[in-house]
Amino acid sequence: MKFAWIDLRTVPAEQREAVVDAAVHARVDGIVDGDIDTLATLPVTVKRILAGAEPPAEGAPDGLIVLREVAGAGGLDRLRTRHQACEPDVAGLVDVVDDPTLTLACETAVALPYTVVQFKDPTKIPLEIVIAAADRSPGQLVCRADDLEEAKVIVDVLEKGSEGVLLAPRDANDVFRLVELLREGTPNLELTTLTVESIEHLGLGDRVCIDTCTHFEKDEGMLIGSYAHGFVLCVSETHPLPYMPTRPFRVNAGALHSYVFGQDNRTNYLSELKAGSAVLAVGADGRTRRIVVGRIKLESRPLLGIRAVSPEGVEVNLIVQDDWHVRVLGPGAAVLNVTELKRGDLVLGHVATDKRHVGWPVGEFCVEK
Structure with missing residues (x-):
């Protein structure tokens, strides 16, 4: 302090x-x-x-x-x-x-x-x-x-x-x-273990890579999700890949409609981020820190839909680029390739109870599916 x-x-x-x-x-x-x-x-x-x-x-x-x-x-x-x-x-x-x-x-x-x-x-x-x-x-x-x-x-x-x-x-x-x-600081978040229910090849769509001004740790990434009430921890490209150099500043986050969980319990659409935006890096132990966006890369790529559920039965959805090199984190900071996920696999995520209006939590009726 x-x-x-x-x-x-x-x-x-x-x-x-x-x-x-x-x-x-x-x-x-x-x-x-x-x-x-x-x-x-x-x-x-x-x-x-x-x-x-x-x-x-x-x-x-x-x-x-x-x-x-x-x-x-x-x-x-x-x-x-x-x-x-x-x-x-x-x-x-x-x-x-x-x-x-x-x-x-x-x-x-x-x-x-x-x-x-x-x-x-x-x-x-x-x-x-x-x-x-x-x-x-x-x-x-x-x-x-x-x-x-x-x-x-x-x-x-x-x-x-x-x-x-x-x-x-x-x-x-x-x-x-x-x-x-x-x-000013960023409090720890309570992460939960989500169970994969299904994965689905969705075809072509627009996905967003978030290039930041920060070097991520190996167990860090961002919380991304299709719904405001649930997110999956997408890992950074800090881990080696066989066909390309690492990008330790990047998170291959997801489709452009997706939410990214940020400071003060607020979300942003990936599509509205730009150079200079503030986002939240999240570790596998729930620690967080504010980081700055250096660039957004939006490109058309094949997409993969991941549906998972929390222990309380809350459904979480994540749509990412359909490629082996895109990864999420599992329990113990295990690095999981999204195309190899199958029903029953465990991934780390965060479940929020709030509904959203322009990114801010609101106490109103709202259904997302």
Whole structure:
């Protein structure tokens, strides 16, 4: 779980109270300010980070973190000594503008419990380097973002991203949007074992290959189905084939009418996907992750219909290209060629209870067959 630090120092006076209320309500990790009195009023659920001022000799709030700019190696040594002397805790701020300050940021991330970095240039290569350096440290890395769009990029850098994001919000809405962004994730899905009832050669039709911007794992694919209530786990082309190279970014998904199961319990038709669309990679253990479509390939090919049923009697249908190299996953991540499936074989899938309208779940009467 990523965390948010909210910087109050540049928030307009008329917005400060609303921003503080939003930050506390949204359970942000910390609030940064130069006013010790404001920090003292915060609940203990929020870290208080004092910037640009020295804490009082007595009466400082419990758990106060002092944020100080790291001025060269000597400045880092002083902060390290201060940290080793314990209370209050220390956070270092490094403004990365060139290679020496990048090196300083890496050293600070290793030495201190909290390191805040900000970058002069828009490239995220320096952040990648600091993230790699901080990976071996128990400390937490916080990257300053100018806006919510940059915060999203920061979170995704090197898949891992920095642990925290520092943002000076314009208003309370920015606080809630940042927290929601940091909470973005894809929960695991409950997969079920489907029993094949029949396969049928259907003749020519249009099928879709989904080429993504991601390398699939060997037990990953996408959930595809003709009906909104049931899907089969179609495996990626990560596994070797005798007559062609692997395509570890591709899922030969199915006929263009089919649904693909996506984020937030929503489905999309394969026919409406395009470069830049977001889809869901699903593992044989039910884990999921958001991935991006790089290209859709729609071509006419012979089609094969697969009809299967869940243990509860829910019928699932999948129509795919009628070719041996098209595969689905079975229990234990077994890779099964669709043309070799027969009645009684077991495949992995997902059964949903929702009906759909434009991909969204709705509680209405709907029959699919």
